[in-house]
Amino acid sequence: MLELEVKVGDLRVPERLLLGPGPxxxxxxxxxxxxxxxxxxLDPAFIEIMxxxxxxxxxxxxxKNELTIPxxxxxxxxxxxxxxxxIEEGDExxxxxxxxFGERMVDIAERCGARVELARAPWGRMxxxxxxxxALSRLKRPKLIALxxxxxxxxxxxxxxxxxxxxKEVGALLVVDCVTSLSGAPxxxxxxxxxxxxxxxxxCLSCPPGLSPVTLNERxxxxxxxxxxxxxxxxxDLTMVERYWGGERFYHHTAPVNMxxxxxxxxxxxxxxxxxxxxxxxxxxxxxxxxxCEAMGxxxxxxxxxxxxxxxxxxxxxxxxxxxxxxxxxxxxxVEIGGGxxxxxxxxxxxxxxxxxxxxxxxxxxxxxLASALSALGRPTSASEAIAAxxxxxxxxxx
Amino acid sequence: MLELEVKVGDLRVPERLLLGPGPxxxxxxxxxxxxxxxxxxLDPAFIEIMxxxxxxxxxxxxxKNELTIPxxxxxxxxxxxxxxxxIEEGDExxxxxxxxFGERMVDIAERCGARVELARAPWGRMxxxxxxxxALSRLKRPKLIALxxxxxxxxxxxxxxxxxxxxKEVGALLVVDCVTSLSGAPxxxxxxxxxxxxxxxxxCLSCPPGLSPVTLNERxxxxxxxxxxxxxxxxxDLTMVERYWGGERFYHHTAPVNMxxxxxxxxxxxxxxxxxxxxxxxxxxxxxxxxxCEAMGxxxxxxxxxxxxxxxxxxxxxxxxxxxxxxxxxxxxxVEIGGGxxxxxxxxxxxxxxxxxxxxxxxxxxxxxLASALSALGRPTSASEAIAAxxxxxxxxxx
Numbered sequence: 189m190l191e192l193e194v195k196v197g198d199l200r201v202p203e204r205l206l207l208g209p210g211p212x213x214x215x216x217x218x219x220x221x222x223x224x225x226x227x228x229x230l231d232p233a234f235i236e237i238m239x240x241x242x243x244x245x246x247x248x249x250x251x252k253n254e255l256t257i258p259x260x261x262x263x264x265x266x267x268x269x270x271x272x273x274x275i276e277e278g279d280e281x282x283x284x285x286x287x288x289f290g291e292r293m294v295d296i297a298e299r300c301g302a303r304v305e306l307a308r309a310p311w312g313r314m315x316x317x318x319x320x321x322x323a324l325s326r327l328k329r330p331k332l333i334a335l336x337x338x339x340x341x342x343x344x345x346x347x348x349x350x351x352x353x354x355x356k357e358v359g360a361l362l363v364v365d366c367v368t369s370l371s372g373a374p375x376x377x378x379x380x381x382x383x384x385x386x387x388x389x390x391x392c393l394s395c396p397p398g399l400s401p402v403t404l405n406e407r408x409x410x411x412x413x414x415x416x417x418x419x420x421x422x423x424x425d426l427t428m429v430e431r432y433w434g435g436e437r438f439y440h441h442t443a444p445v446n447m448x449x450x451x452x453x454x455x456x457x458x459x460x461x462x463x464x465x466x467x468x469x470x471x472x473x474x475x476x477x478x479x480x481c482e483a484m485g486x487x488x489x490x491x492x493x494x495x496x497x498x499x500x501x502x503x504x505x506x507x508x509x510x511x512x513x514x515x516x517x518x519x520x521x522x523v524e525i526g527g528g529x530x531x532x533x534x535x536x537x538x539x540x541x542x543x544x545x546x547x548x549x550x551x552x553x554x555x556x557x558l559a560s561a562l563s564a565l566g567r568p569t570s571a572s573e574a575i576a577a578x579x580x581x582x583x584x585x586x587x
Numbered sequence: 588m589l590e591l592e593v594k595v596g597d598l599r600v601p602e603r604l605l606l607g608p609g610p611x612x613x614x615x616x617x618x619x620x621x622x623x624x625x626x627x628x629l630d631p632a633f634i635e636i637m638x639x640x641x642x643x644x645x646x647x648x649x650x651k652n653e654l655t656i657p658x659x660x661x662x663x664x665x666x667x668x669x670x671x672x673x674i675e676e677g678d679e680x681x682x683x684x685x686x687x688f689g690e691r692m693v694d695i696a697e698r699c700g701a702r703v704e705l706a707r708a709p710w711g712r713m714x715x716x717x718x719x720x721x722a723l724s725r726l727k728r729p730k731l732i733a734l735x736x737x738x739x740x741x742x743x744x745x746x747x748x749x750x751x752x753x754x755k756e757v758g759a760l761l762v763v764d765c766v767t768s769l770s771g772a773p774x775x776x777x778x779x780x781x782x783x784x785x786x787x788x789x790x791c792l793s794c795p796p797g798l799s800p801v802t803l804n805e806r807x808x809x810x811x812x813x814x815x816x817x818x819x820x821x822x823x824d825l826t827m828v829e830r831y832w833g834g835e836r837f838y839h840h841t842a843p844v845n846m847x848x849x850x851x852x853x854x855x856x857x858x859x860x861x862x863x864x865x866x867x868x869x870x871x872x873x874x875x876x877x878x879x880c881e882a883m884g885x886x887x888x889x890x891x892x893x894x895x896x897x898x899x900x901x902x903x904x905x906x907x908x909x910x911x912x913x914x915x916x917x918x919x920x921x922v923e924i925g926g927g928x929x930x931x932x933x934x935x936x937x938x939x940x941x942x943x944x945x946x947x948x949x950x951x952x953x954x955x956x957l958a959s960a961l962s963a964l965g966r967p968t969s970a971s972e973a974i975a976a977x978x979x980x981x982x983x984x985x986x
Contacts, residue, residue, distance in 0.1 A: 420819030
């Protein structure tokens, strides 16, 4: 018999304030819900919970789509699931790429055997609809256009409606990644004519990571039902998953019961607040944080006018070591923020104020802590102007 | 704006005693661990938790394999992950099939583009090693042999060692599904020469569903690293997942942090008890339950000598309605058991005594409740002989 290599003690976790790209701002009520006794995945009581979760997701996605469910994996599972169910070998697709998550979509579409044309923008800017038109013009029969509504790597929010019109013109499906925007900014699946969308639980929904809400309209569903070949992933095969979530309750895989308890509670909290109020709250706190940063002489990375209210990207000033600032915030304040990914490594910080954590207290703490860190690390910065600038935003909002 | 369709109240879940095929017997300590505050998936504190979880999994799998991690999905995600990473278009594989989960492996292998030969046994029996030899003889260069150690649909435990020797002879990889056996019966990955194995959390590990522990040895890992093509699923691509779990901590997808808290606690409880004691406990409780069933005149479905200690299949007697019995147990006792799947629908019950729920109290309650249900539904059955037979097993064990 092999013995255990190490001694493993009681679970102890530090109490971080999560102000990074996610997980972010977990609701205490959600953690309590997750600790409720597990029931069977075919229990009549659980089936009611599944129905309620789907209804809540429809509200949050602003859709009437019947097929609106949490996929049993984290946000990237939703991306993989939606794309690999819709795309078959030889299909032509356009992906709008202006950051890491657009690139990930390309990788997935290529694994599905698609011919992929890119509509590009530099990281930090949104993709112009004209770029989408150009990419489409290189294809004979484009099946779908995929884009990221909330590019978590750059902090950019991509406008959807004009690209949706282009989709209608060419008869392509529109697939939207709203992992970092759902419930933090308007995501209007039906009104915008989005055919399929997916999200994650650990961003503005304020639930731990582990599930990926997805929604597909009847047009997208028909495409899946009329596939010539089975989707490559058995686990993410929506034609089977929908038989479990639909009236049939056909056993596919064992649903992550306690995670679904948590998601249901998280969505209920969104509904209690109301989506429009929640969007306003995120927008206000983002505005205050940006004002504070600018008062400190910092620059925002994402293109003006197209900034996410849930995730703000800040350029690292000349001469400041990006990682040292994050380490300082973590060790001195127990505050987690994000660094840059890919080509932005070392160049930006990513501050998330999502769901439960999108509040004035956190905005002003983040500004104060950032000023302290910069001062401690060789760039003397006074917090007072930053705080005053943020205060002014809140004052105006109340007026 | 679309409004919420339904009113969703506070989360209320019935307190079921889960004695079915899983989820089964969740440890209260695990639920508490899952409710701990979420930290970031790249937090130094979480990295320590990941390392401990891998070390604990190595002990439970009885392996020194470095690549031993929980995949971010339920048990079927582990099956999909292991097979779709090891198999490429055109590969030849043998799958041993004697139940639903063997059939699922065939489906997945075919989606990967494999040529699949079956080694079959009737549902309820184990697959004879000779059948594996025959299947192999129909192939030129078999790459792997996949089999289910614990066939959850039939209650059969498949011996591994002889088939492992056959694998060695032909130079094929051995892939083993131990979803329903891990920690409930011996699973000796290194000693048996298993190249890759996967399991689920919601069976004998007594953690809610949501993760799938997998382990691959260096031989299997090399096969993955030397693939000619990328695995079809981005989400389950082990070459990327291992860079997150390994020393690099390269971001792939956001790990389900709180589920991993739960798994770590569940594994710690296994280590506290000790694997050998845990296997003995499962074997004893299964023996007592079987003795009780037989004393009631019921027949066990799975082949004698090859029965799982964690999941016992009982034939539905002539004239008894299978579903009515399960409904009676659920409504009168809050006890969940499982029915038959596929060709066994209506023909068997599946009783699970796994992990936390493998205890005398539950065995005797299940016998008493089953006797009551049968009596109420037209087959007068006395509990006293069943209880006496089970008692006798426990008495002998103490002697």
